[in-house]
Every structure is written in structure tokens, then in C-alpha cells.
Amino acid sequence: MLAITIVLTEGYSDWEIGVLAGIGRAFYVADVRFVSAEGGPVTAISGLKTQALERFSAPDSGVVVVCGGPTFESDTPPEIEGRLKQAHENGCVIAGICGGTLALARAGLLDEAAHTSNGLDYLQAVKTYRGAAHYRDQPQAVGDGRVITAPAPAPASFAVEVLTAAGIEAEAAGVIMGMLSREHARLGS
Numbered sequence: 758m759l760a761i762t763i764v765l766t767e768g769y770s771d772w773e774i775g776v777l778a779g780i781g782r783a784f785y786v787a788d789v790r791f792v793s794a795e796g797g798p799v800t801a802i803s804g805l806k807t808q809a810l811e812r813f814s815a816p817d818s819g820v821v822v823v824c825g826g827p828t829f830e831s832d833t834p835p836e837i838e839g840r841l842k843q844a845h846e847n848g849c850v851i852a853g854i855c856g857g858t859l860a861l862a863r864a865g866l867l868d869e870a871a872h873t874s875n876g877l878d879y880l881q882a883v884k885t886y887r888g889a890a891h892y893r894d895q896p897q898a899v900g901d902g903r904v905i906t907a908p909a910p911a912p913a914s915f916a917v918e919v920l921t922a923a924g925i926e927a928e929a930a931g932v933i934m935g936m937l938s939r940e941h942a943r944l945g946s
Contacts, residue, residue, distance in 0.1 A: 760789075760819035761790065761820045761923050762816055765824055766793065766824070770855055771803050772803070773825050773857075774854070778935055781919075790813075791811040796810060806929075816844055818845065821851050823837070823841070824854065829856035829859040830911055838860065838863045841864040842866070850904070852918070853906055854907040855907070855908065861906065862874075862886040865881070866904050871899050872893065872908060873892065873899045873906050874892075875909055880892065896908060896910065898917070898918045905918045913933055913937045913938075917930045
């Protein structure tokens with residue numbers, strides 16, 4: 758199984774990667790690693806403090822996940838585009854959820870790959886974004902080659918796509934969707 762490196766930023770939306778990190782590690786024994794954009798501590802939007810994270814550098818293999826958060830929408834987003842491009846050139850799968858898709862757009866990784874996000878207009882706020890023809894307006898994650906994207910409310914399908922890219926059989930990873938959807942099933946149906 759390939760390593761999954763999750764990039765966190767100040768104010769990251771921890772619920773967007775909760776299914777991936779928690780279920781991925783507990784049920785699939787996935788090799789999940791956490792780093793921060795520039796190294797050091799970060800605090801999640803929930804207030805959870807994460808200490809002593811290594812600085813994100815482009816791995817030679819595996820899956821790189823960019824967790825969303827409001828910092829990617831700011832005037833001074835983390836500058837990780839070059840490292841994302843390098844990781845992609847190294848053969849890594851690059852995945853982004855919510856605000857993380859903005860980092861993928863800035864890196865040019867959405868210009869030729871089918872993708873989704875929080876809306877086309879959300880991505881078009883990135884001046885260098887050239888992938889509108891490949892945008893898919895859907896509520897589930899989209900995987901295309903070595904690029905995976907998801908809107909904010911899709912942590913389960915995002916986890917499935919990432920775990921599959923890391924080497925979990927698609928059928929086994931897909932169990933996540935059934936497991937989490939039971940909560941929404943009507944009682945007695």
C-alpha cells in the first residue's frame with residue numbers, strides 16, 4: 758500500500774479528512790502521515806491543536822492529500838503549488854477537498870483532468886485556473902488519473918477515492934459508503 762501524506766494548514770477543516778484518516782488507518786491499516794505546509798504546529802477549525810509537524814515536501818511516491826480550509830481562500834494562501842507539481846511529476850496521486858482544490862488549481866493540476874470542487878465559480882477565483890471544460894458539478898469525489906477532487910460535503914467518497922489510489926481494492930474501500938450511509942437510511946425500510 759502507498760503512503761498517504763495529508764497536508765494541513767492553519768484552520769484546516771478537520772472533518773474533511775476525518776473519514777480518510779480515521780477509517781483508513783483503523784480499518785485498512787493505511788500508512789497515513791500528517792505534515793503542515795511550512796512545518797510546525799497548526800490548529801484545526803475545531804480548535805484541535807496539532808504539534809510538531811514536518812514541513813511538506815514532495816514525496817517520491819504515494820498519495821498527497823490537501824485538506825481544505827479557509828487559508829486557501831485568503832489573499833496569501835500557502836505556497837505549496839511547486840511542491841504539488843513536483844510530487845505529481847514524481848508519480849504521486851494528488852488529491853484535494855474543498856479549499857484544497859484551490860491549491861490544485863493554482864498548481865495547474867486541474868487544467869486537463871476531470872474534477873469537482875465547491876463550485877465552478879469557486880475555482881474560477883484562481884486567476885491561473887484553466888480547467889473549466891473539465892469541471893464536473895457533482896456532490897461526490899471525482900478521480901481522473903492521478904488527480905482526485907471533492908467538494909466540502911464529500912469526505913466519504915473522497916476517502917474511498919484516496920484509499921483506492923493508495924492500493925486498497927475498490928470494493929473494499931467502497932464499504933465506507935455503505936457503512937456511513939446507514940445513518941441516513943429510514944428506520945424500518
